[in-house]
Amino acid sequence: MSETLPTARSKRQALGPYxxxxxxxxxxxxxxxxxxxxxxxxxxxxxxxxxxxxxEIALYSxxxxxxxxxxLALYFVPSTNQIIYHGxxxxxxxxxxxxxxxxTVNISFGVRGGLLIRQMHHWSADIFxxxxxxxxxRIFFTxxxxxxxxxxxxxxxxxxxxxxxxxxxxYSLPDDLISGTGLRIGYSIAESIPFVGSxxxxxxxxxxxxxxxxxxxxxxxxxxxxxLVIFGLLGAHLxxxxxxxxxxxxxxxxxxxxxxxxxMFPTFMAKTTGFMFMVAGMTALLGAFAQINPIWQFGxxxxxxxxxxxxxxxxxxxxxxxxxxxxxxxxxxxxHTVPLEVFLPAVIFPGLIFNICFAWPxxxxxxxxxxxxxxxxxxPRDRPKRTAAGAAMLALLFTLFAxxxxxxxxxxxxxxxxxxxxxxxxxxxxxPIIAGFVTYGICLEMQGVQGIGKRKRAVIVHRSAQGEYSTxxxxxxxxxxxxxxxxxxxxxxxDIASLAxxxxxxxxxxxxxxxxxxx
Amino acid sequence: MSDEHEPSRTKVPMPLATLSDPHLGDSATHPSRVEAxxxxxxxxxxxxxxxxxxxxxxxxxxxxxxxxxGAGLFLLGFGLTAWGKYLMPQGPFVEERHPVASSPxxxxxxxAALVERSAVxxxxxxxxxxxxxxxxxxxxIVAIFPLxxxxxxxxxxxxxxxxxxxxxxxxxxxxxxxxxxxxxxxGIMTVFPEGKENTSYGQAIDQTVLVRVPGGNLTTxxxxxxxxxxxxxxxSKVCTHLGCPVGLYEQQLELLVCPCHQSMFNVxxxxxxxxxxxxxxxxxxxxxxxxxxxxxxxAGYDQAVGPGFFERSTTKENGT
Numbered sequence: 001m002s003e004t005l006p007t008a009r010s011k012r013q014a015l016g017p018y019x020x021x022x023x024x025x026x027x028x029x030x031x032x033x034x035x036x037x038x039x040x041x042x043x044x045x046x047x048x049x050x051x052x053x054x055x056e057i058a059l060y061s062x063x064x065x066x067x068x069x070x071x072l073a074l075y076f077v078p079s080t081n082q083i084i085y086h087g088x089x090x091x092x093x094x095x096x097x098x099x100x101x102x103x104t105v106n107i108s109f110g111v112r113g114g115l116l117i118r119q120m121h122h123w124s125a126d127i128f129x130x131x132x133x134x135x136x137x138r139i140f141f142t143x144x145x146x147x148x149x150x151x152x153x154x155x156x157x158x159x160x161x162x163x164x165x166x167x168x169x170x171y172s173l174p175d176d177l178i179s180g181t182g183l184r185i186g187y188s189i190a191e192s193i194p195f196v197g198s199x200x201x202x203x204x205x206x207x208x209x210x211x212x213x214x215x216x217x218x219x220x221x222x223x224x225x226x227x228l229v230i231f232g233l234l235g236a237h238l239x240x241x242x243x244x245x246x247x248x249x250x251x252x253x254x255x256x257x258x259x260x261x262x263x264m265f266p267t268f269m270a271k272t273t274g275f276m277f278m279v280a281g282m283t284a285l286l287g288a289f290a291q292i293n294p295i296w297q298f299g300x301x302x303x304x305x306x307x308x309x310x311x312x313x314x315x316x317x318x319x320x321x322x323x324x325x326x327x328x329x330x331x332x333x334x335x336h337t338v339p340l341e342v343f344l345p346a347v348i349f350p351g352l353i354f355n356i357c358f359a360w361p362x363x364x365x366x367x368x369x370x371x372x373x374x375x376x377x378x379x380p381r382d383r384p385k386r387t388a389a390g391a392a393m394l395a396l397l398f399t400l401f402a403x404x405x406x407x408x409x410x411x412x413x414x415x416x417x418x419x420x421x422x423x424x425x426x427x428x429x430x431x432p433i434i435a436g437f438v439t440y441g442i443c444l445e446m447q448g449v450q451g452i453g454k455r456k457r458a459v460i461v462h463r464s465a466q467g468e469y470s471t472x473x474x475x476x477x478x479x480x481x482x483x484x485x486x487x488x489x490x491x492x493x494x495d496i497a498s499l500a501x502x503x504x505x506x507x508x509x510x511x512x513x514x515x516x517x518x519x
Numbered sequence: 520m521s522d523e524h525e526p527s528r529t530k531v532p533m534p535l536a537t538l539s540d541p542h543l544g545d546s547a548t549h550p551s552r553v554e555a556x557x558x559x560x561x562x563x564x565x566x567x568x569x570x571x572x573x574x575x576x577x578x579x580x581x582x583x584x585x586x587x588x589g590a591g592l593f594l595l596g597f598g599l600t601a602w603g604k605y606l607m608p609q610g611p612f613v614e615e616r617h618p619v620a621s622s623p624x625x626x627x628x629x630x631a632a633l634v635e636r637s638a639v640x641x642x643x644x645x646x647x648x649x650x651x652x653x654x655x656x657x658x659x660i661v662a663i664f665p666l667x668x669x670x671x672x673x674x675x676x677x678x679x680x681x682x683x684x685x686x687x688x689x690x691x692x693x694x695x696x697x698x699x700x701x702x703x704x705x706g707i708m709t710v711f712p713e714g715k716e717n718t719s720y721g722q723a724i725d726q727t728v729l730v731r732v733p734g735g736n737l738t739t740x741x742x743x744x745x746x747x748x749x750x751x752x753x754x755s756k757v758c759t760h761l762g763c764p765v766g767l768y769e770q771q772l773e774l775l776v777c778p779c780h781q782s783m784f785n786v787x788x789x790x791x792x793x794x795x796x797x798x799x800x801x802x803x804x805x806x807x808x809x810x811x812x813x814x815x816x817x818a819g820y821d822q823a824v825g826p827g828f829f830e831r832s833t834t835k836e837n838g839t
Contacts, residue, residue, distance in 0.1 A: 045614040080719075112578055116585040148619060181763055184723075185779065188761040188826040191678075198674040198828045206671040208678065209762070210719050213671075245616055259614045262607075270603030277596025281589045288585020303723030304692070304709050304756060306766040308778045323761070323796065324780050330798030330827055339827030341796050342761060375616060407781055417781060418794065 046268040047248035047261035051138045056272060057131035060279040061124045062234065068121040069223065075111050077103040078219030080175060080212045089296055097300035100215050104174040105296050120287035125167045127283065129315040132160045140360070140390050143378035144247045147371065150361040152240045157357045159233050164315050166226040169218045171293075171313055178293075178310050180301025184209060192342040210303055249377050256375045309408050314401070321403030322349055325424050353397075381452075384443035388436040395435035399428050553605045561598035567591030678828060681712075681755075682725045683804060683819040688713040689729065689753070696813040697729065699749055704733035707768045709756060712816075724824065726756040727804055728765060729814075730786050732773060739789040739803060746805040751814060754790045754801035757825040758782055765801065775801070798827065 006014075016022045029035040046052075079099040085092045087102060088109045097105075107114040136156060139145050145153035168186070172179045187209050191197045206213035245259050254260045262268055286292075298307060312320055322345035331338040364386065365371060380387040402409075403424040410417040446452055458474035571587040621629075640648065689697045689710040694717075702708060710729045715721025730752050737747035746752070754775065756764050763779035774793060775784040782795030790801035802824050805817035823831050 043612075043614065045610075045612055048609075113575060113581070113584055116581040116588075119581075120585070181779065184763060185761045191826060191828045194829045196829075198678055198830055202672060202674040202677070203667055203670040208674075208720065208724060210723050211671075212719070217670075244619060245614075253611070253613060257616050259616060260611045262610050263612055267603050267607040267609065270607060271600050274596040274598070274600030274603060277592045277599065279596075281591070281593025281596055284585050284589030284592060286589075288582050288589055303719065304711075304726040304764050306764045306778055308767065320780075326796055328760075328782075328792060328796050328798040332827075335832050336829055337827040337831035338829060339798065341798050342826065407778075421781075 042263065042265040044242070044264040044268075045246075045259040045261045046264065047246050047254075047259060049249060051142075052246070053275060054131055054135040054138050056275055057279055058128060058135055059234070060276040061128035061131060061283070062230070063276065064124040064280050064283050065121065065128060066227070068117045068124065069227075071114075071117045072107060072121055073223055075103060075107045075114065076100070076173070076219075078173065078216045080210070080215050092296065092299075095300070098175045098215075100173060100175040101295070101300040104176070108296065116284070116287050118287075119290075119292050120283050121170075122292045123286040123290070124283045125170060126292075126313060126315075127279075129160070129163050129167055132156070132163055133315075136160060136357075137390065137394065141378075141380040141387055142247070142249075143374065143383060143386065145361045146374040147361075147365065148244055148373050149240070149247075152237060152244070153361055154358055155233050155237050155240070157354065159230055159237070160357075161354055162226050162230050162233075166222060166230070167313055167315060169222045169226070172218055173215060173222060174293075174295050175215055175301045176295035177298040177301055177305060177307055178295075180210070180303065181306060181310075182312055182316075183214065183301075184303065189342055189346040192339040193347055194336075194338050194343070210301075245375070247375055247377050249379075254376065256373070259375075309411075311404060317401040317404040318397045319346055319350060319400075321400035321406075321424070322346065324406055325400075325403050325421060325428060353393075356393075381443040381446040384440045384447075387443050388440035391439035392432040392436035396428065396432040399424070399431045403428065550606060553601075557598050557601050557606070560594050560601065564591050564594030564596075564598060567594065674830070678825075678831070679823045681820055681824055682715050682721060683712055683727075683816050685816065685818050686809075687816045687819075688809075689727070689806070689814045689816065690714075690716055692716050697751075698812045698814070699808065702729070702731035702751070704731050704750060705770050706731050709764075710753065710814075724757065726764060727753050728756040728768075728775060728801075729753045730768065730773075730775070732786060737787065739787060743789065743803065743805070745807070746803060746817070748806060748808055751806055752786055753804040753806055753816075754784070754786070755804070755820060755824040756801075758797060759792075759799040759801060759826060760795070760797040762825045 012019065016026075018025070025035060025038075077099045081099045082096050083099055083102060085095050085097045085102050085105070087093070087106050089105050092105065104118070107118055109115065139153065139156070168182070172183045172186070187201050187205065190204070191201045193200065201209070204214070204217070205211045206217075246261070248254050248259060248261070251260070262271075299305070311317060323342065326341050326345040329340045329344075331340050378386075406417060406420045406424060409415075410420045460472045460474050462470050462472060464470070567587045568591040571584065571591055574584045574587050620626075690713045691697070691708055691710060694713070696713075697708075697710060707728065707730045710727050711721045712725050715725050732747075732750045732752060735750055736744075737750050737752055738744045739747060739752060754765075756766070758765050758777040758779065760777065760780055760782050763777050765775045765777045765782075765784065767776035767778055768774070769776055769783070773786050775786060775790065776782070777795070777797065780796050782797030783793045784790035784797070784801050785793050789803055792798070792800065802820040802822050804820060806814050807817050809815050
């Protein structure tokens with residue numbers, strides 16, 4: 001056998017049909033055994049529905065929060081030490097401010113790109129909580145929390161509570177006038193808890209309000225403890241999602257025993273990575289064009305000063321509203337005081353709401369006697385009682401949210417504050433009841449309508465030269481008539497030649513052209 | 520073993536979107552046109568990213584910085600998503616769900632292991648287990664102390680007191696004392712105990728609102744005949760609802776207003792709440808003019824200032 005020099009061609013042949021990538025897979029598989037699980041992962045099927053991306057918004061907001069938060073942590077000084085401001089913001093120069101406040105102003109004006117990152121961080125916190133709430137509503141109304149996914153519902157609810165706490169604590173860190181007032185309210189709420197309240201605040205604040213340790217402690221909780229817990233829960237959330245696989249809506253070829261959709265690689269990976277970029281881009285645009293929390297206008301926190309008509313971040317609004325409409329029922333007797341006007345709306349009420357959330361899957365299991373495994377989602381109209389309960393809950397929270405602006409509404413519409421207050425006291429009870437019954441009725445109505453939820457044929461409206469109108473049904477478009485494709489397994493191998501041919505040949509030479517099913 | 524997932528898969532090429540795919544339409548009939556549009560979107564996104572770099576380098580304002588970065592990220596993401604949606608295999612593909620549950624045998628084996636082994640452990644070594652549980656339980660309780668108790672002092676009576684004492688001089692935030700002519704009738708200011716005006720405790724807890732109501736000496740309640748000389752009446756500025764500073768004064772109605780939750784207090788009748796969620800009047804500070812004509816406190820507050828808490832007693836006198 002004559003020896004030949006290795007040519008490029010022979011080298012390529014030696015690497016096998018999949019070239020360098022194949023070689024890397026071989027080497028990794030020898031050591032880590034990744035090939036089998038990796039292939040299953042690449043083939044993982046993601047059902048397609050717009051509402052499934054709500055959780056992704058939350059996930060990618062968290063990514064944005066971590067990235068921007070690391071940037072901010074490089075420059076923020078978590079200290080309430082009073083210093084004289086000498087930074088680049090002229091109106092504040094020479095004034096006594098806390099180091100936390102001075103460093104936050106410095107991030108805004110002294111650090112290149114700092115204001116943008118700060119505003120992005122604040123916006124993404126609002127988006128984070130918002131997307132969790134909307135994601136949770138989707139899970140609730142479609143029944144995705146049912147067996148076997150109750151644990152993931154519990155993890156998600158826990159993350160919502162943590163996200164709200166994390167947001168409130170982060171909002172408190174700059175030590176500006178508004179956040180300081182919020183912190184004072186938080187202190188008073190904790191103080192209102194019977195038996196342990198005054199001990200709790202004394203331990204947390206290291207003495208009486210305001211003390212000088214709370215910013216440092218909140219900083220540790222904000223940048224380390226809660227993010228770490230959320231990170232762990234997020235990992236568990238996604239792991240459960242992968243092992244239990246996605247839920248899906250009913251449709252052609254979709255059963256309780258399969259998942260129909262597009263594969264992880266490349267389709268879903270491209271879409272979701274693109275979506276992450278879009279979430280980050282949208283946050284950056286908000287950070288660039290929409291001012292949020294301009295702390296240099298509020299000034300450093302002075303406990304004896306206050307501003308007017310300021311609202312907390314949106315996710316605290318429902319609690320603020322509850323505090324406003326609560327009558328002043330303080331209990332005093334036997335030598336003790338229980339501030340029920342604070343304890344009931346700000347401690348018991350949110351505790352009740354979140355506990356209803358935690359308990360709902362078990363409650364529904366008990367009420368319906370349904371202990372089956374569910375992978376197909378409900379249409380909200382098919383579960384009118386659940387949908388009505390969810391609508392009533394959202395209506396209650398939204399009414400309370402609106403009640404957090406009683407003073408602004410009274411001022412804006414020139415009506416008496418007393419009227420606004422009593423209106424909200426009535427609405428808080430009435431609106432959820434109406435919302436519940438109306439939703440229940442709508443669900444029953446929708447169940448009875450033929451062809452609901454299916455795409456309607458377009459109608460073209462013509463106007464003749466004489467001004468006469470007439471309508472013509474448009475030509476059928478793809479998707480009309482509710483054709484759905486019969487799903488097939490992800491193929492093992494991609495025939496690159498035929499793939500290229502498909503692209504050149506307008507896609508008509510698809511080898512699986514007979515997949516269309518018309519119902 | 521690696522064939523566990525294989526039988527359900529057929530060896531057909533992974534198809535692109537097909538002409539008949541109802542979800543795609545144009546992209547299936549004209550993939551090259553879609554490709555050109557996506558390429559353009561990605562290209563604009565790339566240019567914007569370079570613009571972001573330039574904006575950072577030149578230290579342009581945050582609007583340009585965030586505008587280029589945000590639009591760039593968004594367009595790159597939009598292009599990638601469109602690529603995935605229109606030019607990658609959509610299926611629908613199907614994947615079997617493998618039941619999460621184990622076989623009955625495996626379940627039985629696990630339950631058996633738990634029950635039988637622990638039965639052996641507990642039966643034979645009950646005492647050891649008891650001691651271990653006791654020891655670790657004690658540790659769990661003790662561990663609360665360094666975790667929680669060490670964080671701060673026990674409140675004791677700290678919430679009942681302020682720095683106001685008999686004879687304390689009232690000063691404003693700049694340390695200036697208050698004399699008979701400092702406020703015109705209808706005027707309002709915030710005062711602190713002398714020397715505490717620049718401390719965070721003084722600003723948070725001792726803060727007191729001083730109002731001069733027209734019409735000479737004011738009696739706000741029986742027993743308070745001497746508390747408001749020359750119409751100078753002082754109340755704790757800490758709202759009894761949630762502790763916000765009661766910072767607004769409605770001069771016509773002579774109401775102190777808390778901007779947080781709109782509690783209103785009438786300054787003439789002892790700051791009894793007229794409206795809002797505040798449960799109690801603001802505590803009143805008794806005043807007198809000393810021989811130099813400066814306002815001083817006759818005594819401290821006769822009760823805890825600020826919001827309610829469990830140990831708060833409404834009968835206790837804390838006026839020292």
